[in-house]
Amino acid sequence: MxxxxxxxxxxxxxxxxxxxxxxxxxxxxxxxxxxxxxxxxxxNDRLRVVRALHRGDPALTQAAAPAHAGWMDVEERIGSRFYHAAGALTAMPVRDAAAELAILTAAGAKAWALSPDDLASRYPRIRFPDGTGAVLEATAGVVLAxxxxxxxxxxxxxxxxxxxxxxxxxxxxxxxxxxxxxxxxxxxxxxxxxxxxxxxxxxxxxxxxxxxxxLTLYRQTVLSYQPPAWLRDWAGMPAVLGLGPGSDAWLMPTVPQSDAPLRLSAASACRPVAEMTDRVPPDQWREHLVGVFSEVLPAFDPAAVVDATDGFYLAERTxxxxxxxxxxxxxxxxxxxxxxxxxxxxxxxxxxxxxxxxxxxxxxxxxxxxxxxxxxxxxxxx
Ligand SMILES: Cc1cc2nc3c(=O)[nH]c(=O)nc-3n(C[C@H](O)[C@H](O)[C@H](O)COP(=O)(O)OP(=O)(O)OC[C@H]3O[C@@H](n4cnc5c(N)ncnc54)[C@H](O)[C@@H]3O)c2cc1C
Missing domain, CATH: 3.50.50.60 (FAD/NAD(P)-binding domain)
Known part of the structure; x- marks a missing residue:
């Protein structure tokens, strides 16, 4: 054949x-x-996140749980290293963390809940609103795509x-x-x-x-962010999701094998468009994300945004x-x-x-x- x-x-x-x-x-x-x-x-981007938790969706979480092992298996077969098991942290109201953790562990993922105090002490470079807890997935990571x-x-x-x-x-x-x-x-x-x-x-x-x-075409803006001490301050972080005023912002960390800057975006920077044109984000969307991350990162410096690009994907309408x-x-x-x-x-x-x-x-x-x-x-x- x-x-x-x-x-x-x-x-x-x-x-x-x-x-x-x-x-x-x-x-x-x-x-x-x-x-x-x-x-x-x-x-063909620097990083892509692999994680199981889809909040409030046990079926999708169950489907995503094998992805971590799936990527490690691909590495094994190909004989090359490109998956970094950095973990994934999903912020959420602390009252929701136990239920989300239960969904994850029922799907076979290794994870635990973090309290607001845990978040403040472990991740001082991120601002979490009062009453925010999180679930940290250990069986998650990023692919050096x-x-x-x-x-x-x-x-x-x-x-x-x-x-x-x-x-x-x-x-x-x-x-x-x-x-x-x-x-x-x-x-x-x-x-x-x-x-x-x-x-x-x-x-x-x-x-x-x-x-x-x-099919609907979506376009999403992503910022590349490289503050002065970024490698020292941010290396070893998990991917972080559930951030910002809409709880929809995410941060992809930098990883040891890569000199990629942090990548910052939010679902609110994703919009339906008619056609694929260039990848240069309109100022409005770049500024939107600068606004979101000014709230998420206490020391956010807009001058340290070294690049901004748009990516596209198609999704089934229904x-x-x-x-x-x-x-x-x-x-x-x-x-x-x-x-x-x-x-x-x-x-x-x-x-x-x-x-x-x-x-x-x-x-x-x-x-x-x-x-x-x-x-x-x-x-x-x-
Ligand atoms: C900003 C952003 C962040 C994302 N983050 C994540 C994430 O963290 N985790 C995750 O799981 N997913 C993420 N995704 C989604 C994920 O990146 C995509 O779903 C996935 O990469 C799609 O892969 P693909 O092979 O289907 O398409 P593509 O990678 O786009 O490959 C399509 C290929 O087809 C070729 N092609 C197109 N037309 C033709 C033609 N007519 N003839 C021949 N070749 C053609 C193109 O040149 C291209 O090489 C993200 C997407 C975006 C935009």
Missing amino acids: RITVVGGGVIGLLTAIECVRAAGVDRVDLVDAGPIPSPSATS DHALVALARWLVRRPEVRLHPHRRAVEISQNDRVVMIRFADGGSHTADRVVMAAGPWSRELVPAAIASD RGGPLLATYGAGTVLAYAACGGMSFKFAPQIARAIADRAVGASPRPTGLDSVDRPRQLAAVGEE
Whole structure:
């Protein structure tokens, strides 16, 4: 069986690896519109957080609990280090901490609750409002995402059954007699028995209109923050979430293997947009985050914001998260929406997509939109 994966972000790379490992696959092709990995892929950032807790959502927390071990397992298989088990701290009203801790521990995560006094003494550089407690997940961390993508691509390059095709933008996918044809912007074409599309926020250009019309594009601003003593003061911190006036701001720490500045953002800096344009944040959104973090970090210095960029992702309109779709009698699988948390789930999602691609029984992810993909009868048909 010949499988072609379109898109070399974290989902495409890991799916290609899973296909190589599956029985009965003779050839895996991975195509990307840019280099592999591409600097413009959503996945190609310095850090991505892996944590289980989704407040008030035991099912999603249960689904996310294996992500920590999943990333350590990927490291093991690839023979490279890019996961840093820094932990994740979620701030919340102290009265909620016991219930959230119970959800986490029931899901198998290792975690404990912190009191307001614990927070004040352990994290003096963060301002927590009165009455704020937290849950600290030990089985959580951050992936050095850009390092991970390079390691995954290198692993694939070494496999004789794999071909990487950078700088080939797919413009059309069609299906005929159980063979799938991909047409490229350069006029060329390519056929495969199965095609997996994992084109991230560009997916609307490739999937049938019936799917594309159900996807919303989001744009989120992130600040890079490097105060003078940042390495000394911030190294060894967990990822911190639940911050700020809306309890929706987050801080990604710096980690020992990386000289990346702190990354600061908030759900309130995420907005629906019509198109992907540039990645330069409008002043309004940069200023919004400066306002939020002036409240969160007592010593916040706007002059230490060394960069600000926007990232994009697609989400399914009704459930707001990822979306897997199959069509062309199951010969085409499209990870049509990556959602705002697919990086941590990527090892699980890639395994489930590869299972479907090779005709094996798909291992469950706990994500309804992946375990029960949307099915279209054929390309262009509902
Ligand atoms: C600001 C921000 C913070 C985030 N933080 C987290 C986090 O902490 N934890 C987490 O789990 N998730 C997080 N996410 C979400 C996560 O990063 C994404 O869900 C994930 O990286 C998507 O990966 P992907 O492989 O599906 O897409 P991408 O990484 O975008 O890859 C898509 C690839 O497809 C290629 N491509 C596109 N069109 C074509 C075409 N026509 N032909 C060929 N190739 C094509 C692109 O060049 C690209 O390389 C965050 C997202 C944002 C925006």
